[in-house]
Amino acid sequence: xxxxxxxxxxxxMDGEAQDLEVRRIVASVDDDNVRATWSxxxxxxxxxxxxxxxxxxxxxxxxxxxxxxxxxxxxxxAQSERGGGVWRSFGKLAVAASVAVVVVVGTTAYQAAQQSxxxxxxxxxxxxxxxxxxxxxxxxxxxxxxxxxxxxxxxxQLTGNVAVSANFAATQNNLFDEGVEKQAKLERYLLQxxxxxxxxxxxGFISFARVARYDTEQ
Amino acid sequence: xxEVVRWPLLLACCCLAxxxxxxxxxxxxxxxxxxxxxxxxxxxYEGILSFQxxxxxxxxxxxxxxxxDEEFERLEYLDGKQRKLIRRGxxxxxxxxxxxxxxxxxxxxxxxxPLEAEKLKQYYSAKVVGSERIGNRETIKLNLVPLDTHxxxxxxAVDRETGLLVRSETVGEEKEVxxxxxxxxxxxxxxxxxxxxxxSGEDVELGHSVVPESAAEFSxxxxxxxxxxxxxxxxSKGDQGNREVVTYTDGLAAVSVFVEPLAAxxxxxxxxxxxxxxxxxRAVAVDDTLYQVTVVGxxxxxxxxxxxxxxxxSQPN
Numbered sequence: 001x002x003x004x005x006x007x008x009x010x011x012x013m014d015g016e017a018q019d020l021e022v023r024r025i026v027a028s029v030d031d032d033n034v035r036a037t038w039s040x041x042x043x044x045x046x047x048x049x050x051x052x053x054x055x056x057x058x059x060x061x062x063x064x065x066x067x068x069x070x071x072x073x074x075x076x077x078a079q080s081e082r083g084g085g086v087w088r089s090f091g092k093l094a095v096a097a098s099v100a101v102v103v104v105v106g107t108t109a110y111q112a113a114q115q116s117x118x119x120x121x122x123x124x125x126x127x128x129x130x131x132x133x134x135x136x137x138x139x140x141x142x143x144x145x146x147x148x149x150x151x152x153x154x155x156x157q158l159t160g161n162v163a164v165s166a167n168f169a170a171t172q173n174n175l176f177d178e179g180v181e182k183q184a185k186l187e188r189y190l191l192q193x194x195x196x197x198x199x200x201x202x203x204g205f206i207s208f209a210r211v212a213r214y215d216t217e218q
Numbered sequence: 219x220x221e222v223v224r225w226p227l228l229l230a231c232c233c234l235a236x237x238x239x240x241x242x243x244x245x246x247x248x249x250x251x252x253x254x255x256x257x258x259x260x261x262x263y264e265g266i267l268s269f270q271x272x273x274x275x276x277x278x279x280x281x282x283x284x285x286x287d288e289e290f291e292r293l294e295y296l297d298g299k300q301r302k303l304i305r306r307g308x309x310x311x312x313x314x315x316x317x318x319x320x321x322x323x324x325x326x327x328x329x330x331x332p333l334e335a336e337k338l339k340q341y342y343s344a345k346v347v348g349s350e351r352i353g354n355r356e357t358i359k360l361n362l363v364p365l366d367t368h369x370x371x372x373x374x375a376v377d378r379e380t381g382l383l384v385r386s387e388t389v390g391e392e393k394e395v396x397x398x399x400x401x402x403x404x405x406x407x408x409x410x411x412x413x414x415x416x417x418s419g420e421d422v423e424l425g426h427s428v429v430p431e432s433a434a435e436f437s438x439x440x441x442x443x444x445x446x447x448x449x450x451x452x453x454s455k456g457d458q459g460n461r462e463v464v465t466y467t468d469g470l471a472a473v474s475v476f477v478e479p480l481a482a483x484x485x486x487x488x489x490x491x492x493x494x495x496x497x498x499x500r501a502v503a504v505d506d507t508l509y510q511v512t513v514v515g516x517x518x519x520x521x522x523x524x525x526x527x528x529x530x531x532s533q534p535n
Contacts, residue, residue, distance in 0.1 A: 186490060186497060186512075189476050193514040195424055196451035196465035197472035200316025201516070202372060203386055204258055205291045206399055208303050209269035209276055210495060214422045 009037055013045065187213045247344035248322065250360050250376055255320045257381035259310055260284060265353070265404035266296070271397040271493035283410035284310055290415045301420045306412070308426040315450045319469030338469045341365055341446040350375060353401040357384045362470060368444030368521040369471050370396070370494060380406050388494035391518060397493035436462050438509075440475050442528035444521055447473070473515025475525060479507060486510035489519060498522040504531045 005028065008021035017025070028034045191211050198207040262283045269276040277296040282289070289308040295301045313321075322336050342362045349358050357375035364371055373395075375385035385400040417423055436452075447466040451474075455461045461478040480486045486501035486508070496519040499512040511529045513522040 182488070186514075189474070189497065189512055189514045190492075190495065192453075192455065192463055192476075193465065193472070193474035196453075196463075196474060197467070197516070198424075199314045199426060200450045200465070200467040200469075201472045202254075202316075202320070202374070202470045203383070203399060205282070205293055205303075205305060206267065206269070206278065206280060208293055208424070209278055209399070210271070210397070210493065214301075 005034065006037060009034070009041060013041055184213075187211070247346050247360055248339065250346065250358060250381070251344060251362070251374075252321055253381035254374070254376050254383055255317055258282075258383065259289060259317070261380060261382065261406055262408055262410060263380070263382055263404060263406045264408065264410075265401045267399055267401045269397070269399050274493075281410065281414065283414075285410065285412055287311065290410070290412065292415050299420060301422065302417070303422050303424060304415050304417055305424045305426055306415050312426075314467075315448045316467040316469050316472065319446075319448065319467065337446050341369065341468060342470065349378070352384050353403055355379070355384050355401075355404055366445065367391070367518065369468060369517055372470055377404065382406065388516060390494075436464070436477070438462075438477050438511075438529055438531045440464065440466075440525055440528060441530050442524060444468070444517070444525075471516045473513060473517050473522065473525065475529065476512040476514065477509055477529065480510040481508075489523075491519065496522045498526045500526050502529070502531065 005024065008017060008025055011017040011021055012025055025034065191214065194207050194211050198205055201207060264281045265279075267278050267280060269278060279292075279294040279296055281292040281294075284290070287310050288306070289310055290306045291304070291308075293303040319338050322338060342364055345361050345363070347359045347361050349356065351357070352375050356378045358378055360374045360376055362372040362374065370391075371389040373385075373387040373389055374383060376382070377384050382404065383399075383401075384404060385398065387398045388396045390396045436454075443466060446468040448468070449464065450467040450472065451463075451465040453463055455463070456478065461476060463474050463476045465472055465474040467473075480501055486499055488499050490497040494516040495514065496517060497512060497514045498519060499510060502509045502511055509531070511526050513526040515522060
């Protein structure tokens with residue numbers, strides 16, 4: 001595999017590939033070297049973006065291809081019944097159920113089903129009960145994030161490379177969402193709480209890193 | 219320079235009245251925690267640390283010095299707006315309830331209630347889980363795991379040489395790391411001059427006094443507290459002093475309860491999470507007045523909710 005191909009793969013990952021490059025890559029999709037490079041570049045990007053990869057060696061592409069091949073006749077049939085939206089989803093459900101691969105679990109870190117905006121999903125999680133087909137990039141709420149949080153137990157604590165959970169407020173009546181007044185009040189509470197807490201808790205003065213605003217005092 | 223904290227009822231710090239030191243025949247884990255508490259306040263140290271919370275990453279420069287038996291602290295933000303937080307003149311003999319609880323001594327909270335010795339051991343299990351090199355320091359890893367559902371786990375890494383904190387992770391119920399403080403560089407033992415702790419520009423000075431029991435009590439009470447939490451502070455703030463707060467601590471975590479009048483239009487209900495901190499707010503009608511009760515703390519949300527629900531108001535005469 002030559003330098004041109006490598007550059008084409010890199011460009012495709014960045015969404016900047018020319019038509020010709022895309023066609024060249026697609027034509028070489030059965031080439032093991034190309035596939036290995038593709039995986040390797042994605043792993044590197046994940047590391048650079050500090051995402052943890054649980055199953056770096058896992059390759060579900062053959063199963064995905066099989067699933068798509070199995071779906072083709074259904075899609076064609078569905079197309080001939082325009083307006084049968086409900087039937088289309090039933091068809092997809094049957095295929096998804098037959099694939100039944102759950103690849104990545106990363107939902108515990110999120111209180112809500114919402115995915116954090118802007119995070120590309122490298123490998124889709126397919127739930128046997130879900131009606132959505134595997135796709136490479138999606139913003140659909142039913143697809144779990146690829147960010148993985150390994151379970152930490154007492155005796156085998158991982159090093160400080162465990163990703164910190166993106167546990168932002170996503171509960172009902174989220175005080176952080178509800179307008180400037182409420183937010184300011186909450187920030188004021190947080191500041192005052194931290195003033196007292198920092199004299200008593202285990203972290204001490206560095207606790208103030210939790211406080212976002214200092215202009216809230218009345 | 220802006221002094222954020224006005225302490226209208228400024229009074230002396232709560233000072234430690236040492237009772238009998240609990241005989242500690244337990245594992246070295248508790249000794250390590252005590253040593254950490256001690257070093258934290260009495261040594262001179264300085265370091266660069268990162269604070270991680272979700273996608274947020276903040277870099278800070280901490281300096282801690284003891285000059286003439288008084289603690290001086292400085293936390294400088296290395297990202298974003300140039301700003302320093304300063305706390306100074308805090309006598310090292312003034313020991314707050316949290317420290318006392320971690321020291322496993324029998325002592326007193328600010329409410330003059332005796333703090334049982336070794337109370338912390340009833341609520342957390344402490345275990346040394348290994349060692350790790352962090353920020354160019356050899357550290358001992360210490361896990362403090364809650365024995366009930368009302369508090370969060372703390373995974374600490376303590377410098378073997380000095381006993382100082384090098385890393386602190388607060389871990390949630392699903393074993394996820396909610397927030398992390400980690401020193402990337404730490405140096406110990408230098409001398410510092412008080413000039414280093416002067417304020418300028420956008421700097422903020424933070425206070426260290428505590429209002430003792432003798433000050434007037436509030437017209438409301440928190441009827442339920444998780445076990446092991448003692449009163450750590452009480453104050454009133456705001457323009458008319460009608461924002462009242464009490465803070466409790468179990469020695470590792472802290473939680474504050476705020477009560478203030480609520481404008482009629484605002485429903486005053488809601489929850490919020492940020493890293494290890496949970497906030498729960500509800501509205502309470504007492505005769506003709508509407509109040510907002512808010513609990514903020516590094517505790518599970520369910521605990522915050524239960525505390526808020528347990529706040530009761532005494533009837534006016």
